[in-house]
Amino acid sequence: MGELILILVSAMLVTNFTLFYFLGLCPFMGVSKNVGTALRMGLANIFVMTITSLVASFLNLYVLPYAPYLRIIAFIVVIASLVQIVEMTIKKVSPALFRELGIFLPLITTNCAILGLAVFQTGRGYTFVDGLFYALGAGLGVTLALVLMASLREQTELSDVPAVARNMGLVLILAGTLSLAFMGFAGLFSS
């Protein structure tokens, strides 16, 4: 269990998927100055990542040994289709939940973070359970980054930002500072 917690926390903090691996930047840059939206986006992320993790483990174990070169195609196609199906299911089963999360699902299905998760996870040879915790950690990390960024941007809305920075320059500098802060988590688990 300790091992699993290590995987989870390190994926969340030490190698944060957004701030360390640069995955999932499109929504990160875009998702707003609204903490609520960011949170929901993050939760949808966690959801998709967990599913992806299971699917990727499954594919890696049973399908890919026969055709390792189909890895990328298989991942992307299966993940996209699966999330589609899940989205439709949620819509039918629980419209409330769908209204909360569902509309973000297509937005994040094939974004870098999800495919990146699949690729990293299989590259490390994680088992089903390892992969699940890894995905949870990654998702939590992405959510954390999203929420932090959203709150920062909410603040900057009220500040006097110089004209040159009024484009994404400011957002990136903020992101860089966040990333710098997260570097402090390195060494959290030392032997």
Add this chain to the structure above:
Amino acid sequence: MSEERREDPGRKEADNGPEENAPGEGKEKEADSVSRKEKGKKASREDSQPRDHELYTPQGGGGGTGGGSIRDVPVTEGSPKTGPREDLREDVDRPGELTLPQVADRVVEAEGEEEGEAGAPPEAIPEKEEVSSFRLLMTLAVAGAIAGAVLVFVHLWSQPRILAYQAKVLDQAIQEVLKSPDRYQTLFLLSDSTLTATLPEGVDSLDENQVLDRVYLGYDESGNPIGYAVQGEGFGFQDIISLIFGYDAREDRVLGMKVLSHLETPGLGDKIVKDTSFVNEFNGVAGPIEPVKPDRNTGEPDQVDMITGATISSEAVIDIINRRIGSLGELLDEYNPSPATAGASVRGTPGVPEMVQEAAVPERIQEAAVLAENSGVKEEHP
């Protein structure tokens, strides 16, 4: 938070009322009408305030690029997409075009669809004629088949080269950590904790459950065993460090160490690779290794100076080695290799003997293709 889009302080929220009632009810129809209402309201609010997407709208593909004019940037609100089934398109992130109102659009559009495979929805644009599902399926199938065929060819071409390279890297590493043995032999660690040079019947070398690990036993020119090259990995400062080290089991000494892959801090942690004096400390150090700060080194044979500014990375390396020695040391010590026969002395060459299926083996452990030596010697664990 049971309502969407209401927390933003800058937005006028005049229309929460009717929406409040809808969420509790599970009827699709109502969800439908709510979404439509929300979409309508979104539309009116669009123009009054700067929306998120306006601050970062990437041109993406759908923007005015078709006409070459940047002026046609769509301030996106329910902007006509080029097709009804945008779910897959949205899979690619283009935040500017995929704000909530448009997503709500799709929710509405998608309502009437049947479940089914992604990519074969009923056509909603009137001017297009109905395309048969068969045709859709065929397109995908044909595309898939062609793609698969092409990939098979490229795979067949590239795989031998990749394996050869991996074998070469591993070979180099073994040469380094065993200090240039004349040749070396692969030993398989089986699931019953025995070490053997030849696989017993029915054991698949690629099956991770049966063959837990491999170590490499090096011999010098006279056929005497030098030591074992053992791989190990563990958590470093930032992420996993993977290394290989040479180990003389008889005398409980490490012969040398090489880091194979790591993600340590460039300039600091990566000194475990770049600082040659650190790497050389492992030559001949007695196990188990004790990490010490450079000024506290008392000259004991089992001490290794840590790198200043990279203590955690250094400690991680040492810890990995110690743990491997701990788990394999006895086994290696007890293993009795017979002196090599002349006919089998071939220097460990990077060949391509085993077509390792990469997906079955973690790439980090560069298994691929080290020639199993000494086919004539059947050595079993006593």
Add this chain to the structure above:
Amino acid sequence: MRETTPKQDFLRGVWDENPVLIQLLGLCPALAVTNTLLNGLAMSAATMFVLVGSSLFVSTLKNLIPHEVRISTYILIIATFVTIVDMVMHAVAPEVYGELGAFIALIVVNCMILGRQEAFASKRPVGRALLDAVGTGTGFTIAMMMMGGFREILGSGTLGQGTPWVINLFGDNFEPWVVFISPPGGFFTLGFILLFLGWYEGRKEERGELRHWPHSVRVPTTESREEAA
């Protein structure tokens, strides 16, 4: 759609609608693998290959692909090319491949590529699609070179690390600004570049040549460029 000249189709992707610097697409690889110039170039070469190849195919086959499944097919085509470049690079340049790691695989979700297919290649003849692809790829390469160069120069004090022609720019006593090679450095570098662009375009706007773009990065209108020319 306005008619555009071939030259416009090409140049558009290079600067005016530079995928990384203006449209902010494809940021994942741009930030992740630009720790050295070589890595940046290698990634942009791979991306260019995928972009051109898939544009070629999409444009050629656009009439055969039914509307409903076009996205899936595009993704399939793109993924195939990405897998090809992945395997080829692994076989031919394994050291560089090791540096780039899993990010080659992530080319397939690079928004820029699918965007070009969707917006352009699927609607235009092959020649134009090719120009557009090459132009966008060139723009991407330029951005990657800017970032990779900047980060490597400040972060390692060298240029050309990984190639046989490494130049040590500042001598041995230079203490490299390691932050630029690490993750925050990627963000900062792109941020600085955008800040510079913002300043530069802001000056142009003062001179009345530009039009405010929702993105807030000003971009020259065709007229003002013609004036300047």
